[in-house]
Amino acid sequence: MVFSDILGQDRALGIIGANLEKSHFSGAYIFSGPEGIGKRMTAKIIAGQLNCTGQVSRPCGSCSGCLKIQKEVHPDLQIIQNGQSQIKMEDIRGILRQASFRPYEGAVKVFIIDNAHKLNSEAANSLLKILEEPPRDVLIILITHKPQNIIKTVLSRCKEIKFSPLIRAQLENVLIKNYALDKAAAHFLAYYAEGRIGLALRLKDTPLLREKNKIFDSFILSSKPLDHSIMNQTKEQLQVCLNILASWFRDIYLLKCGLPDQETIHLDRHSDLLKLIPRFSFKQLDEIMATLSESSWYLDKNLNSKLILHNLGVQLWKA
Ligand SMILES: [Zn+2]
Missing domain, CATH: 1.20.272 (Zinc Finger, Delta Prime; domain 3)
Known part of the structure; x- marks a missing residue:
């Protein structure tokens, strides 16, 4: 997975690219926008870029760092994904403990909290500690399609990057060109999914x-x-x-x-x-x-x- 795999997010990727170039990508971020448009995938690619050991271009997608990130087994990547369940204090305690250690294999420890609007108030409050003063080699990315449900003190400590759905006609073309769908199927999926590529791809095999x-x-x-x-x-x-x-x-x-x-x-x-x-x-x-x-x-x-x-x-x- 590389940044060019993320489609239709030029604005968000532009900000991310500029930050990565200046080596400013650390601390806490929040990726917001509808579901199924590449927020989580982008977070993983950033984790890959920061921990890639390739010499030419990063993320190379083929070094052991990149492959482990892709499979979500890298010791410096932790993803909290509780689906529709609440994110509780124990989940955040694990992050606080891990963040106090130096990275094991790579350069930056990356914590991704998916569906961050599911943080309960206890968990959100304990997360504040690390958001206030994140260690230098720690990156925390909160992912959400409901930022309004996250407490303000958490939001204000994260840099927000907004993701938007693709233009529907653009997604229709992507489905035809990259996924060999016929026009009728591509049109229906692009419009029914309202430009959310992740949803369209999930539905295409159903x-x-x-x-x-x-x-x-x-x-x-x-x-x-x-x-x-x-x-x-x-x-x-x-x-x-x-x-x-x-x-x-x-x-x-x-x-x-x-x-x-x-x-x-x-x-x-x-x-x-x-x-x-x-x-x-x-x-x-x-x-x-x-x-x-x-x-x-x-x-x-x-x-x-x-x-x-x-x-x-x-x-x-x-x-
Ligand atoms: Zn690599």
Whole structure:
């Protein structure tokens, strides 16, 4: 992994590059921006650059330092990744202990805290100690898509670098050129993922593209009440189904407002979308989208979203 693998982040990489050149990359940083756009990968490449032992260009991507960083087994790299769980005091205690030692193999000890908005208040407060006076050979990178959920005292001690999603048309081209996707799949993934390359790449090997048309046919174009196969899905499948439906109605709504065809998520079903425009009023579309987002919330909280989905079906057939 090298910096040129990170696409569409010229501004963020420019700042990082300038700091690295002046050997100013130490202390505490916060990488913010939507999920799946390369923040974590960039943090690892920086760790690679700082600990690379290659002689020509850094990170070389092939020395033992680079390879260990890539596999996340380098003794001078520690990544805290608790997924959706809280980051607790014990996690931070480990960082404080490790940071007091000199690097073992490389030049800089790098600590990456993924989903840093999950720091609980105890953990955030104990992190302050090291953020106030980080040792010279220590770099701490906080990664978050919700910086507003991080306490101000932590934020103010970190230099923030903002990452942004790719322009959707740009991501569509990347998916066609670099990943050999056909135009319909690339367009759908780029627009559905809202320019987040990580999400688009994760979805490209799933049956989502096929499924979304099945959902469209059975849920919107069908003239009979809800297909039971939709009602009997797992929580995750239902969540995907709700997201897909929301994206359909987003398209119908925006086409009704005059959005250029090229900007629709479901360009491959453009003619079906056009047919649906006169069927729904703006008020109905507002209600449907509110129901969808409510259902998604209920589903997330493990409440009875099937009932809501059923009501949504009724709402649609009335239309
Ligand atoms: Zn290297």
